[in-house]
Amino acid sequence: xxxxxxxxxxxxxxxxxxxxxxxxxxxxxxxxxxxxxxxxxxxxxxxxxxxxxxxxxxxxxxxxxxxxxxxxxxxxxxxxxxxxxxxxxxxxxxxxxxxxxxxxxxxxxxxxxxxxxxxxxxxxxxxxxxxxxxxxxxxxxxxxxxxxxxxxxxxxxxxxxxxxxxxxxxxxxxxxxxxxxxxxxxxxxxxxxxxxxxxxxxxxxxxxxxxxxxxxxxxxxxxxxxxxxxxxxxxxxxxxxxxxxxxxxxxxxxxxxxxxxxxxxxxxx
Amino acid sequence: xxxxxxxxxxxxxxxxxxxxxxxxxxxxxxxxxxxxxxxxxxxxxxxxxxxxxxxxxxxxxxxxxxxxxxxxxxxxxxxxxxxxxxxxxxxxxxxxxxxxxxxxxxxxxxxxxxxxxxxxxxxxxxxxxxxxxxxxxxxxxxxxxxxxxxxxxxxxxxxxxxxxxxxxxxxxxxxxxxxxxxxxxxxxxxxxxxxxxxxxxxxxxxxxxxxxxxxxxxxxxxxxxxxxxxxxxxxxxxxxxxxxxxxxxx
Amino acid sequence: xxxxxxxxxxxxxxxxxxxxxxxxxxxxxxxxxxxxxxxxxxxxxxxxxxxxxxxxxxxxxxxxxxxxxxxxxxxxxxxxxxxxxxxxxxxxxxxxxxxxxxxxxxxxxxxxxxxxxxxxxxxxxxxxxxxxxxxxxxxxxxxxxxxxxxxxxxxxxxxxxxxxxxxxxxxxxxxxxxxxxxxxxxxxxxxxxxxxxxxxxxxxxxxxxxxxxxxxxxxxxxxxxxxxxxxxxxxxxxxxxxxxxxxxxxxxxxxxxxxxxxxxxxxxxxxxxxxxxxxxxxx
Numbered sequence: 160x161x162x163x164x165x166x167x168x169x170x171x172x173x174x175x176x177x178x179x180x181x182x183x184x185x186x187x188x189x190x191x192x193x194x195x196x197x198x199x200x201x202x203x204x205x206x207x208x209x210x211x212x213x214x215x216x217x218x219x220x221x222x223x224x225x226x227x228x229x230x231x232x233x234x235x236x237x238x239x240x241x242x243x244x245x246x247x248x249x250x251x252x253x254x255x256x257x258x259x260x261x262x263x264x265x266x267x268x269x270x271x272x273x274x275x276x277x278x279x280x281x282x283x284x285x286x287x288x289x290x291x292x293x294x295x296x297x298x299x300x301x302x303x304x305x306x307x308x309x310x311x312x313x314x315x316x317x318x319x320x321x322x323x324x325x326x327x328x329x330x331x332x333x334x335x336x337x338x339x340x341x342x343x344x345x346x347x348x349x350x351x352x353x354x355x356x357x358x359x360x361x362x363x364x365x366x367x368x369x370x371x372x373x374x375x376x377x378x379x380x381x382x383x384x385x386x387x388x389x390x391x392x393x394x395x396x397x398x399x400x401x402x403x404x405x406x407x408x409x410x411x412x413x414x415x416x417x418x419x420x421x422x423x424x425x426x427x428x
Numbered sequence: 429x430x431x432x433x434x435x436x437x438x439x440x441x442x443x444x445x446x447x448x449x450x451x452x453x454x455x456x457x458x459x460x461x462x463x464x465x466x467x468x469x470x471x472x473x474x475x476x477x478x479x480x481x482x483x484x485x486x487x488x489x490x491x492x493x494x495x496x497x498x499x500x501x502x503x504x505x506x507x508x509x510x511x512x513x514x515x516x517x518x519x520x521x522x523x524x525x526x527x528x529x530x531x532x533x534x535x536x537x538x539x540x541x542x543x544x545x546x547x548x549x550x551x552x553x554x555x556x557x558x559x560x561x562x563x564x565x566x567x568x569x570x571x572x573x574x575x576x577x578x579x580x581x582x583x584x585x586x587x588x589x590x591x592x593x594x595x596x597x598x599x600x601x602x603x604x605x606x607x608x609x610x611x612x613x614x615x616x617x618x619x620x621x622x623x624x625x626x627x628x629x630x631x632x633x634x635x636x637x638x639x640x641x642x643x644x645x646x647x648x649x650x651x652x653x654x655x656x657x658x659x660x661x662x663x664x665x666x667x668x669x670x671x672x673x674x675x676x677x678x
Numbered sequence: 679x680x681x682x683x684x685x686x687x688x689x690x691x692x693x694x695x696x697x698x699x700x701x702x703x704x705x706x707x708x709x710x711x712x713x714x715x716x717x718x719x720x721x722x723x724x725x726x727x728x729x730x731x732x733x734x735x736x737x738x739x740x741x742x743x744x745x746x747x748x749x750x751x752x753x754x755x756x757x758x759x760x761x762x763x764x765x766x767x768x769x770x771x772x773x774x775x776x777x778x779x780x781x782x783x784x785x786x787x788x789x790x791x792x793x794x795x796x797x798x799x800x801x802x803x804x805x806x807x808x809x810x811x812x813x814x815x816x817x818x819x820x821x822x823x824x825x826x827x828x829x830x831x832x833x834x835x836x837x838x839x840x841x842x843x844x845x846x847x848x849x850x851x852x853x854x855x856x857x858x859x860x861x862x863x864x865x866x867x868x869x870x871x872x873x874x875x876x877x878x879x880x881x882x883x884x885x886x887x888x889x890x891x892x893x894x895x896x897x898x899x900x901x902x903x904x905x906x907x908x909x910x911x912x913x914x915x916x917x918x919x920x921x922x923x924x925x926x927x928x929x930x931x932x933x934x935x936x937x938x939x940x941x942x943x944x945x946x947x948x949x950x951x952x953x954x955x956x957x958x959x960x961x
Contacts, residue, residue: 345626347667350669353672373672375672378673402674419609420632420633424632509860511858520851523852523873525873531852534855582859
């Protein structure tokens with residue numbers, strides 16, 4: 160069986176400087192993989208390289224295969240098709256993914272229509288509208304009929320991220336890449352969105368690549384984790400193994416710091 | 429003796445919705461206070477009130493027992509010297525056109541503090557573990573964590589009694605975060621801290637007392653230990669349950 | 679940081695583009711020539727020194743006008759007038775514009791709305807129309823009224839730019855920190871606002887200078903600028919109009935002078951912008 164995502168020996172250069180070097184990772188069907196790194200670690204660049212969206216001027220070498228198809232060196236128009244079918248991405252700030260001048264329902268419908276066209280299906284307006292309602296209910300947006308007519312700025316941060324997730328689901332991707340999806344959200348909203356992601360990934364049987372600087376968040380969202388530092392992988396393994404017995408000094412520092420915050424509220428457990 | 433008292437304080441913008449409603453709180457010297465709330469809780473407004481940057485719509489604010497009087501220059505000078513602040517975004521809180529020495533010296537100059545300014549700046553830099561030669565450089569030459577140290581140096585150079593910190597570690601990496609926590613812990617031996625944050629774990633590391641805010645109201649307040657071990661209000665319980673923690677494997 | 683407010687690089691890191699150097703050279707040439715006329719000109723600008731409408735020669739580099747005056751001398755004096763008008767107008771625009779812009783930035787919502795609307799109306803007003811009104815309201819056309827009219831018109835644009843730039847600075851946390859540090863509003867303007875908006879304003883001043891030179895030429899062309907015998911380029915162009923088919927050089931020479939100064943100022947401003955704006959600076 161082909162991996163949903165297989166990155167081998169990925170390096171990213173910009174202006175003669177190396178930003179990511181020799182990163183390899185893979186995500187299988189039903190697998191939840193976490194990529195941990197602090198600012199400047201190259202974690203988001205790795206995600207962008209995976210979907211062939213590196214910023215201009217950056218060059219990637221090595222191999223990135225989405226559903227078996229090579230992304231590096233492939234013309235963008237061929238990668239676009241993969242981005243609509245094999246993989247969907249949600250980002251930290253859902254506003255960047257949403258069109259500020261378009262109602263949420265229309266934005267989700269647009270994705271559904273594109274998907275139908277690509278599959279060579281014809282979808283009636285009623286079908287699309289029903290699918291929009293189904294997706295909005297799926298991501299637990301309250302009062303879907305009302306919110307479908309709302310513009311992004313009329314929604315809360317948590318609702319916007321749910322809408323972005325609904326758009327991602329509309330592509331029916333086999334792999335979901337989530338780059339700091341809850342960092343901009345309140346703690347209680349974050350817990351709800353994490354719960355939602357967990358449920359969706361499990362029920363839809365998607366693979367998940369979850370990228371975050373936040374150890375506890377990654378710890379609750381994935382099964383396997385990789386630690387990235389200054390563009391290089393320093394440690395990888397099962398969540399339990401890495402967080403319980405970190406081996407690399409950097410991971411040891413990270414875990415120690417996270418545990419200190421946990422201990423402070425530990426009394427409440 | 430309390431440093432700052434808020435009595436029945438409410439605040440609304442113009443004729444709009446109440447952002448704060450009936451807040452009573454007391455900041456006592458030597459007892460670090462954590463103000464915890466999510467977006468829309470009114471925590472930023474409380475911070476602005478505590479700093480005298482906004483005045484309550486109703487209710488009273490007192491500093492050292494005397495009502496806050498923005499029109500009284502000498503009163504405000506004493507107040508500003510005693511109450512300083514550090515902000516969330518270390519990239520926005522330092523003027524890019526100023527040398528670090530001038531950034532840190534600003535409170536001394538503006539408040540006419542009679543002191544050897546360069547010695548005071550050197551002292552403040554040493555307190556935040558930055559080398560003396562940092563004084564002659566510009567903000568863009570420093571990392572986020574270092575900038576936050578510079579902002580802390582500016583806040584402590586006038587030797588305040590109270591240091592207000594608004595989400596000071598939210599923008600920082602985990603490893604940098606823990607070092608700033610250690611720095612604040614050291615500083616709290618000399619001054620009282622008020623930490624405003626959404627992050628209950630960070631606040632719990634440094635504070636004796638907690639206030640939990642929800643939609644402009646205090647839903648729970650008391651010693652940190654008792655709130656964390658037996659939260660009474662459903663919102664506090666939800667907040668604690670939502671806070672992600674590393675899985676325990678022991 | 680993506681929304682960094684541009685800062686002028688310190689002299690050591692100033693990167694001089696060829697365009698900037700060409701612009702600076704053109705502007706410098708006009709400045710030198712303009713200043714020189716205070717001490718010396720090839721001929722007396724009012725004296726009839728040769729045949730009428732003579733072609734350029736060794737004695738008369740740009741030929742003579744229809745009264746037989748030396749055109750090169752008149753163009754040199756025109757440079758002085760253009761520079762005087764530019765300097766005066768930009769100075770007026772800077773003082774009025776920056777003051778009003780700062781007031782609007784600091785003002786309450788209502789005052790700011792009124793000021794912003796007033797500025798928009800002023801900006802929509804053609805400079806020439808405004809100049810005519812000012813000339814009509816004063817004793818008559820003079821160099822002073824031209825400078826005043828152009829300066830007032832430009833100050834609306836400077837005010838609007840200042841207001842936007844100052845608002846952006848005032849939203850930064852270091853302004854809140856300054857207030858907490860006890861710095862008053864005047865101190866905040868002096869220490870934080872002006873140094874941070876200055877680089878962008880300077881670039882705009884250079885562009886406004888070029889526009890003022892053109893505006894002055896237009897006013898003079900219409901007879902609303904400095905009256906004779908002050909040889910403004912615009913008046914030279916207007917005088918040459920009648921003979922443009924028989925003696926085209928009378929129009930070409932002052933035209934070249936005008937175009938070279940304005941191009942020089944624009945190149946200079948663009949070069950300044952590249953230095954001032956870190957996002958446009960290549961490494």
